[in-house]
Amino acid sequence: MSSPAFQIRSGRIRAAAPGVQSALRARLTVVPRLRTRTSPLPFVTLVSFLLLAGVIGLLMFNTSMQQAAFAATSMEQQAATLNAREQTLRMELDVLRDPQRVALKAQQLGMVIPSSPAFLRLSDGKVLGTPAAATREDGVRLLPRPPKKPAVLDPAPNVVKVRAENGAAGTAHGAARDKNKASDRSGNQSSGNR
Amino acid sequence: MRRTVSRYPRRGRVVPRGALRGSPHLRLRLGFIAIAMVLSVFGARLVQLQGVDPHAYAAMAAAEGTVTLDLPAHRGDILDRNGKPLADDIDGSMVVADPSVTRDKAPELARFLAHRLDIDYFVTLKALRQKDRKFAYIARRVPASKAADVVAEAKAAGFKGLDTRHDPIRDYPAGDVAANLVGFVGTDEALAGFESNFDELLAGTDGSERYAVGRGNRIPLGDATTKLPVDGQDLQTTIDLDLQWYTQRVLRQTVEDASADSGFAVVMDSKTGEVLALADDPTFDARNPQAAPRKDRVTRAMTDVYEPGSVEKVLTLSALIDAGKATAHTRVTVPPELPSGDRVIHDWFDHGTLYLTLAGVLAQSSNIGTVLATRNFDSGQLRDYLVKFGLGQKTNVGVAGETQGILPDPSIWTSMTQDRIAFGQSLSVNALQMAAAVNTIANGGVRVSPSLIRGTAVTDDGLVVGTDTATTTRVVSSAAAKQMSRMMERVVDPDAGVAPAAQIAGYRVAGKTGTAQRVGPFCGCYNGTFTVSFAGFAPADKPRFTVYVVVQNPRNGGGGGSVAGPAFAKIMSYALRRYGVPPTGSAPSQLPTTWRPGQVASR
Numbered sequence: 001m002s003s004p005a006f007q008i009r010s011g012r013i014r015a016a017a018p019g020v021q022s023a024l025r026a027r028l029t030v031v032p033r034l035r036t037r038t039s040p041l042p043f044v045t046l047v048s049f050l051l052l053a054g055v056i057g058l059l060m061f062n063t064s065m066q067q068a069a070f071a072a073t074s075m076e077q078q079a080a081t082l083n084a085r086e087q088t089l090r091m092e093l094d095v096l097r098d099p100q101r102v103a104l105k106a107q108q109l110g111m112v113i114p115s116s117p118a119f120l121r122l123s124d125g126k127v128l129g130t131p132a133a134a135t136r137e138d139g140v141r142l143l144p145r146p147p148k149k150p151a152v153l154d155p156a157p158n159v160v161k162v163r164a165e166n167g168a169a170g171t172a173h174g175a176a177r178d179k180n181k182a183s184d185r186s187g188n189q190s191s192g193n194r
Numbered sequence: 195m196r197r198t199v200s201r202y203p204r205r206g207r208v209v210p211r212g213a214l215r216g217s218p219h220l221r222l223r224l225g226f227i228a229i230a231m232v233l234s235v236f237g238a239r240l241v242q243l244q245g246v247d248p249h250a251y252a253a254m255a256a257a258e259g260t261v262t263l264d265l266p267a268h269r270g271d272i273l274d275r276n277g278k279p280l281a282d283d284i285d286g287s288m289v290v291a292d293p294s295v296t297r298d299k300a301p302e303l304a305r306f307l308a309h310r311l312d313i314d315y316f317v318t319l320k321a322l323r324q325k326d327r328k329f330a331y332i333a334r335r336v337p338a339s340k341a342a343d344v345v346a347e348a349k350a351a352g353f354k355g356l357d358t359r360h361d362p363i364r365d366y367p368a369g370d371v372a373a374n375l376v377g378f379v380g381t382d383e384a385l386a387g388f389e390s391n392f393d394e395l396l397a398g399t400d401g402s403e404r405y406a407v408g409r410g411n412r413i414p415l416g417d418a419t420t421k422l423p424v425d426g427q428d429l430q431t432t433i434d435l436d437l438q439w440y441t442q443r444v445l446r447q448t449v450e451d452a453s454a455d456s457g458f459a460v461v462m463d464s465k466t467g468e469v470l471a472l473a474d475d476p477t478f479d480a481r482n483p484q485a486a487p488r489k490d491r492v493t494r495a496m497t498d499v500y501e502p503g504s505v506e507k508v509l510t511l512s513a514l515i516d517a518g519k520a521t522a523h524t525r526v527t528v529p530p531e532l533p534s535g536d537r538v539i540h541d542w543f544d545h546g547t548l549y550l551t552l553a554g555v556l557a558q559s560s561n562i563g564t565v566l567a568t569r570n571f572d573s574g575q576l577r578d579y580l581v582k583f584g585l586g587q588k589t590n591v592g593v594a595g596e597t598q599g600i601l602p603d604p605s606i607w608t609s610m611t612q613d614r615i616a617f618g619q620s621l622s623v624n625a626l627q628m629a630a631a632v633n634t635i636a637n638g639g640v641r642v643s644p645s646l647i648r649g650t651a652v653t654d655d656g657l658v659v660g661t662d663t664a665t666t667t668r669v670v671s672s673a674a675a676k677q678m679s680r681m682m683e684r685v686v687d688p689d690a691g692v693a694p695a696a697q698i699a700g701y702r703v704a705g706k707t708g709t710a711q712r713v714g715p716f717c718g719c720y721n722g723t724f725t726v727s728f729a730g731f732a733p734a735d736k737p738r739f740t741v742y743v744v745v746q747n748p749r750n751g752g753g754g755g756s757v758a759g760p761a762f763a764k765i766m767s768y769a770l771r772r773y774g775v776p777p778t779g780s781a782p783s784q785l786p787t788t789w790r791p792g793q794v795a796s797r
Contacts, residue, residue: 084285084338091284091337094367099439113440115764116699117771128776130700140440140764141447 103142112139260417261407266360267398270426272376272388274435275470275648279367280376281389281480286363287341289332293324295355303353307332310344332356334381335363364389366480371439373480374493375431375472375593375646386483386491388429391594391653398426430648432468432661437461440768441471445743448761449475452748458495459744459761460629461769464737467630467642467664469591470769472496496589496596499622500746503710504559504754505729506618509631510568511556512678513579516639516670519570522677524552525789532562535610539565542709542753554787557684557691559707561617568616569609576615577607582669583631584641585623591646592659599623618710629742632706632729635682636737639675641667679704683734683783686759690787693755696728696762700777701770704737705730705762707754712747723747728758732766733778739769 095101103113115138118129148154243251272281289311296303304319311333321330333341341358348356364379377387384390384397401423441459449457461471474494478486514520528548532539541560548560555563568576580586586601600622602611614620623631626644634641643665650660670678682704688694693707707728714721727744731737743758743765750757769775 080285081339081342084342087284088337088339091282091363091365091367094279094282094365098368099371099436100369103439103443113768114771115767117767118700119774119776121776128700128779132699140443141450142443144446145450 100142107139107142112136114138259406260404263403264360265401265403265421265423266362267400267423268425269362269364269398270396270428272396273428273430274372274433274438275431275468276434277430278435279365280372280431280433280435281364281366284363284365285338286335286361287338287358288334288361289336289341289345290357290359291322291330291332292355292357293322293327293330296322296353297325299353303348303356306348306351306353307344310347311336311340334361336361337363368435368439369481370477370479371435371442372431372433372472373478373483374474374491374495375433376480378480378483378491387493387594388431388592391592391655392429392651394654395651396426396429399424427651429651432463432470432646432648433472434470434772437769437772438471438473441473441765442475442477444761444764444768445473445475446477448743448757449745452745452750452752452757454745454749454757455747456494456498457743457745458498458625459765460495460625460740460742461765462629462633462644462740462742464633464636464731464740465642466661467633467637467644468648468661469626469644469646470739471765472626472646492595493593495625495744496591496593497624498746499597499599499624500712500725500744501619501621501710502623502628503618503708503725503727504561505628505632505706505708505727505742506621507556507559507564507616508635508678508682508706508729509580509583509585510564510576510616511552511681512635512639512670512674513576513583514567514571515552515677516579516674517571517575520552520567522551522553522681522785524567526550526552526555526560526563526566528555528560528563528566532565534565534613535608537610539613549789549791551786551789553681553684553785554690556681556706557687557787559685559692564617565613568612571612574604574607576612577601577604579669580615580621582641582667583634584627584643585621585631587627589624589626589630589644590657590659591626591644592651592653592657593646594653594655597622597624599627618708625742625744628727629729629740632742633731633740634669635675635678636704636731636740637675638672639668639670641669679731679734679737680783680785682706682730684785684787686730687782692753693728693759695755696730696759698732698763698767698770701732701767702734702778702780702782703730703732703763703766704734705759707759708744709753724753726752726754726757728754728762730762730766732770733775734783735778735780738773738775739766741766741769 112134114132114134116130116132118127118131120127269283271279271283274280289307291303300319300322304315304322307313307318308315313333318332321332324330336344338358345356345358366373366376366378373387375387377389377391378385379389384393389396401421403418403420405418405420441461445457445459448454457475459471459473460469462469472493472495474490474492476486476490478491483491511520515522526549528541528545528550530544530546539561541562548554548558548563550558550560550563552563552567554560555567580601586599588596588598590596602615602621611620630641630644633644643663645659645661645664647660650658650662652658683702685691685705685707686693686697686703688697693705696705696707697703705728708726710725710727711720712723712725713719714723723746725744725746726748727742729740729742731740741762743761745757745761748757
C-alpha cells in the first residue's frame with residue numbers, strides 16, 4: 001500500500017505507470033462483506049416455538065371441540081328428555097281439562113248446566129233474559145245409558161206398600177219421594193207430540 | 195474371511211456355513227423372496243377387497259363409526275277454533291328387545307315390563323323368549339320419557355337387551371269429541387276423517403342425518419350429511435271444542451231417549467258460515483276406534499242423505515215471497531186433503547177446511563197449504579231457487595265422502611214432483627247443506643258457504659277449502675228473509691205453532707220442525723219410519739247462530755217439535771250463553787196465522 005505513493009514521490013512516474021495501474025487495480029478488489037456471525041438460536045427457537053404453539057394449539061382446539069361435542073351431546077339428550085317430559089305433561093293436562101271430565105266432576109258436586117241463559121248488564125244493573133234456577137231436569141246425561149239387561153238379570157223391583165199406622169208424617173214423606181221419582185223419569189222423556 | 199477359516203480349521207475344504215451366510219447376494223435374494231411373498235399376500239388381499247366385492251367392504255367401512263338417524267317430521271296438530279287440540283302428536287317411543295339377550299331372564303323381565311308398562315305378561319314373555327331373533331316389539335307408542343325411564347330402570351336392575359326407538363303417539367285428548375270429523379290414524383297410516391283427507395298437509399316429510407361418531411359422541415369435523423325434516427302443518431278447524439262436546443252430549447241423550455237409530459246436529463255462525471259444531475251419534479272414541487262399528491266412524495251429517503221434510507218449507511215459502519207470489523199475510527184456504535196427480539196429499543193432522551195465512555201454513559206445518567201456495571210458481575222457478583240455496587251440490591268443506599244430495603233434474607221435474615218437493619219430499623239433502631240453506635234466511639237472504647277449516651287448507655284431492663274461500667250468494671231479498679224469519683217465530687209460539695218446546699225463555703227464536711218419511715235402504719219406498727228435525731236461529735231479529743238437529747227413526751212416536759225441538763233449545767241456549775249473546779229485548783212477531791172467512795184482509 002505504501003510503495004505506490006513512494007514511487008510517485010520519486011518522480012519515476014512513467015516507469016512506474018504499469019505498476020501503478022496494476023496497483024490501482026489491486027486496490028479495487030472487492031472488499032469482503034462484513035459477515036456478522038449471528039447465533040442461529042433465536043431463529044430456531046422462534047420456528048420451534050411457532051411449530052410447538054401450532055401443534056399444541058391445534059391439539060387444544062381439537063380437545064376443546066371434542067369436549068364441546070360431549071357437552072352438546074349430553075345437553076341435546078337432556079333437551080330431548082325434557083321435551084318428552086313436557087309433552088307427556090301436556091298430554092296429562094289435556095286429559096285433565098277434557099270437557100267431559102270437568103263436567104263429570106262438576107256434576108258430582110251437584111252442578112247443572114242451566115237451560116235458560118240470562119245476563120246481568122253491569123252498566124245499569126239490568127237483567128237481560130229470563131233468569132231461572134237450574135233444576136235437575138236441565139242437566140244433560142254425560143254418560144251413555146248402560147245397555148239394557150235381559151229380564152232375568154234385571155227383575156222388576158218388588159214393591160210392597162205399607163200403610164203407616166200412626167201419624168201421617170211418614171206417609172206424606174213417602175208420597176213426596178214417589179212423586180219426585182215420577183217427575184225425574186218424565187223429565188228425561190219429553191212428552192207431547194209436536 | 196481369513197479369520198473365519200482360521201476359526202474353523204478342522205473343517206478344511208468344506209465350505210463353511212458361515213461363508214454362505216455372509217454372502218450378500220444370497221442374503222439379498224432371500225430378502226427379495228420374502229418381500230415378494232409378503233407383497234403378493236397384500237396383492238391378493240387388494241384384489242379381494244377391490245375386485246371381488248368392493249361395495250360391501252366400502253359400506254362396512256362407512257358403517258363403522260358412522261350413525262344414520264331418521265329425523266321424523268312432526269305431524270301437524272288438528273286444533274279447534276281456540277287452538278285447543280283435537281288431535282296432537284306426542285313424542286313417543288317403542289320399547290324393543292333383543293330376544294337372543296333377553297331369553298335367559300325372560301320371566302323376570304316380562305314381569306318387570308308388564309308391571310311398568312301396563313302390558314300383557316304372557317305376550318311379553320313370548321316376545322322375549324323368541325328363538326333365533328334379534329328383534330321383538332315389546333310396547334309401542336309409549337310416551338318417550340316413560341319409555342326412557344323404564345329402559346334405564348331395567349338396565350339398573352341388571353336386565354340387558356332392551357332399547358327404545360322413535361315412535362310418535364297420536365293423541366286425541368277429547369276422546370269422542372269431534373271424532374267423526376277428525377278421524378284417526380292407524381299404526382302407520384291415516385285412516386279416516388281429516389287425518390286421512392288432509393294427510394299430505396299434516397304429515398310433512400321425514401328427514402335423515404348421517405354423521406361420524408367416536409365413543410358415542412358426534413365427531414365435530416367428521417363427515418356429516420343432514421336432510422332436515424319438514425314438519426307437517428297444523429290444521430285449525432272452526433269447531434268449538436266445548437260447544438261440540440255439549441252438542442254431542444245433548445244429541446246422544448236425544449237419540450237415546452227417542453230410541454232412535456242415529457242423529458246429527460249442526461251449529462253454524464250465521465254471519466260467517468263457520469261450523470262451530472257438527473255432531474254425530476252414535477260416535478266413537480278416537481283413542482280406541484276399533485271398539486266402534488265401522489258405520490259409526492263416518493261423518494253421518496255429511497254422508498247420509500235423507501228427505502228434509504217440512505224444514506224445506508222455509509226455503510219454498512221464502513222463495514215464494516221473494517218471487518212476489520205471496521206474503522206472510524196471504525190467505526190460504528186449506529182443504530182436508532188435496533189431490534196431486536194420481537195421489538192425495540194429507541196434512542200430519544186431520545182437519546176440516548182451515549183458513550190459514552201463509553204464516554199459519556208454516557206455523558202449523560200444513561203440507562196442503564204449502565202446495566197450494568207453491569202452485570203459483572212459474573215453471574222452473576222453484577228449482578232455480580233451491581239450487582241457489584245450495585241443494586243438490588256438495589258443500590265442499592273438506593269432509594271426504596260427502597254426498598251431494600238429490601235434487602231432481604229439470605227433465606224429470608213435473609208438477610207432481612214440485613208439489614212434493616214444496617214440503618220436503620222427493621229430494622234429499624245432507625245435514626250441512628240444509629243447515630246452510632236455512633242459515634240463508636238468518637243471514638238476511640245471503641247464503642254464505644259453510645266452512646269447517648279456518649284459513650285455507652288443501653285436501654289430498656287438491657280441493658282448496660276453508661274460511662278464506664267462503665263465498666256469499668244472494669238468494670232471496672232481505673225483505674223476504676225478514677218476513678220469513680218473523681213467520682218462523684210463530685212456529686215456536688205456544689199458541690200458534692207446533693214446536694213450543696224449542697222456545698228459549700227471554701229470546702226471540704225462529705225455527706221450523708220437520709217430520710219426513712224415510713226411504714228404506716232395500717225397497718226404495720217409504721218404510722214407515724221417520725226423520726224428525728228442527729232447524730232454527732236466534733235471536734230472530736239479529737241472528738247469531740243457526741242450529742239444525744236431525745234424529746233418524748225415533749221410536750217413541752215423537753215428531754220434529756217434541757224430539758228435535760228441546761235438543762235445539764238446549765244447544766242454542768248453551769251457544770248463546772257461551773258467546774255472551776243477550777236477548778235483543780224487542781217485541782216478538784205477532785203475525786196472524788189464521789183468518790176468518792168474510793174478514794177484511796189487514797194488508
